[in-house]
Amino acid sequence: MIEAIVEAIRLAVTRIPDDVVSALREAYEREENGVARFNLGNILRAIEIGRTESIPVCQDTGTLMFFVKAGLRSPFLGEIERAIVEATRLATEKVPLRPNAVDVLTGKNLGDNTGRGVPIIHWELVGGNEIEMAVLPKGGGSENCSALAMLTPGEGWEGVKRFVVEKVKACGGKPCPPVVLGIGVGGGADYSLLLAKKALLRRVGERNPDERIAEIEGELLEEVNALGIGPMGMGGKTTALDVKIEVAHRHPASFPVGLIVQCWANRRAFVRIKPDGRVEVWQ
Amino acid sequence: MAVRLRTPLSTEDVLRLKAGDVVYLSGEIVTARDSAHRRILSLPKEKLPFNPEGAVIYHCGPVVRKTHGSYEIVSAGPTTSARMNRYLDGVLDLGIRGIIGKGGMKAEPFRGRAVYFAFTGGAGSLAAKSVKRVRAVHWLDLGIPEALWVLEVEDFPLLVAIDAHGNSLYR
Structure with missing residues (x-):
């Protein structure tokens, strides 16, 4: 055992999961600027070295x-x-x-x-x-960008999007983008963050089975990528590889949002x- | 533009570089993170275990393996440099002319005297390929990630992300 x-x-530390590698390869193909390709090229080479030599x-x-x-x-x-x-x-x-x-x-x-x-x-x-x-x-670098917002119910899902996009923007290159965002909504302060972290265990590219939540995941992914932060914060089309949302029921007075930022090495x-x-x- | 440089760096070396250039760096670099920066700045210059004049600091806490009494660098990518912004003026005043890290720093303190090189965060297994050997390690009491690792590198591929003329690649 x-x-x-x-x-x-x-x-976990020597082999980056296949779904993550595919998303990074697609990002590499999509990028046109040399700096973004330098960074994504290095990432793909580092993944290959980790896998073949069994090192972190x-x-x-x-x-x-x-x-x-x-x-x-x-x-x-x-x-x-x-x-x-x-x-x-x-x-x-x-x-x-x-x-x-x-x-x-x-x-x-x-x-x-x-x-x-x-x-x-x-x-x-x-x-x-x-x-x-x-x-x-x-x-640690990505965890340092994680955050909690206790929104009012009036702010609702629009507030969730605003909070996430602003936070990702403020973090720039610090969390090693392209990132994966884990988001927990509802449940309370602690539970929203736990949901957010557990969300990172889902495969990249896989949407929440609830179509309404899946739609918000897709919209947020687009909004975050429109920021142009790019790989390592030096500009590009891919700032996030995916957005994962998990929910729990909330208290009538609260709208907790936990955000866990994960680096590209998901x-x-x-x-x-x-x-x-x-x-x-x-x- | 791609150039080959060797440490220690001269002021002329750094003034020639422009944001966006690729530099293949060889020679000696010294790792330092939060605790090591605090210690560097608490000591008189002549008590430092390395000569800061023209030196290059690497924001990195490596994975190391000790075999037959000597250390081997297994994985050694950069850590988030922004945490070291508070020590930046202090270390540049000591004569440091290059900092390697990820995520960027305040650009202004570099003006006229130093550059910030970016290596790709998370690509530690690739970075380790440029490390030829560990020349020395100091301050192991700070723990392996925070110790001062004196590394010999060869053709370490870096991007000039903040140059000495006020230009930065960060968004």
């Missing part, structure tokens, strides 16, 4: 986040948290990862990506006897642990 989680972490594509291997769907009847329920922490330590040494966990008071980096509250684990208890988890290594991997101990790892 620990080996499978290490393998998923390695996969980006040196910021992120804060490791795990979204666990834990089957109530899985025999491994009691072991999974320790396995995740141990796998994080092992992966830091073996992949290797950059040690990214720093004590907020002393500034000390213990060097193995574990510490108070990290790796971050989000639990969801589900039926069944399997455990499924997603690994999301989240980079990394992820998944692990499934069967009740007999067999494992599957995929992207």
Whole structure:
């Protein structure tokens, strides 16, 4: 089980998912200006090196986040948290990862990506006897551009669009565009941000199954790309590869919007642990 | 225009560059992020572990592997430079003539004395190909990402994103 989680972490940081690579290739074909092509060309070469040499594509291997769907009847329920922490330590040494966990008071980096509250684990208890988890290594530069807006219901969806577009504009090249935007609407302050982050696990190019939300995703993607920020903020047609919106019901007085900005290296991997101990790892 | 340059850079070297030029940089570069900048600016110039005159700082926290007692750079792309805006005047006053990073910085402090080179953020595996070896590492007490890594690079392909004449490629 620990080996499978290490393998998923390695996969996530060394191999950019196919859907993301396709979107980046299309962006490269679309761009005409030399600077945008310089950056996208470098991105595509870096992805290829990561894949063939099995090394981290980006040196910021992120804060490791795990979204666990834990089957109530899985025999491994009691072991999974320790396995995740141990796998994080092992992966830091073996992949290797950059040690990214720093004590907020002393500034000390213990060097193995574990510490108070990290790796971050989000639990969801589900039926069944399997455990499924997603690994999301989240980079700091893009996370620094994430934001929360507590809109009034009167501002509504127009307000959501305005907030997102203004935020992306203000961030310029800082989050490593072309970005993927995860947006959570409703639920409350904390929950909207959690929805936004989980939205990043969806494949690039895949729309929300609710057609009304899918339409807003498409409109926002167009508006963000019209900003012309371009790859690395130096101009171009592609500022975002995709926009993902997830929703929850809201309080009558509130219209929370969580925005998680993800860099072009929209990394992820998944692990499934069967009740007999067999494992599957995929992207 | 594409040019080959070697560190340390002279004022003439940087004044010749224009935003949009491609530079293949060789020689020594020194990584520094937030904590290292604070330490650089807290020390007298002669106490620094590198000579800042004409030097190039790289905003980077690499992934490293230690084998047989020596360090190897595995992945080493740039970090977001805007965080270092607050230290920019301070380091340029020390004689730094080039900064490599991503996302851009305030353009004005570079005028007449230095340039900002951009490398593609996230392309760490590609950047590592230009790093020939680790010459030294200082301040490891700050942690691996924040330490001062003295790197020897060869033909590191960079874009002049902010030149010494007030021009910037950033939108």
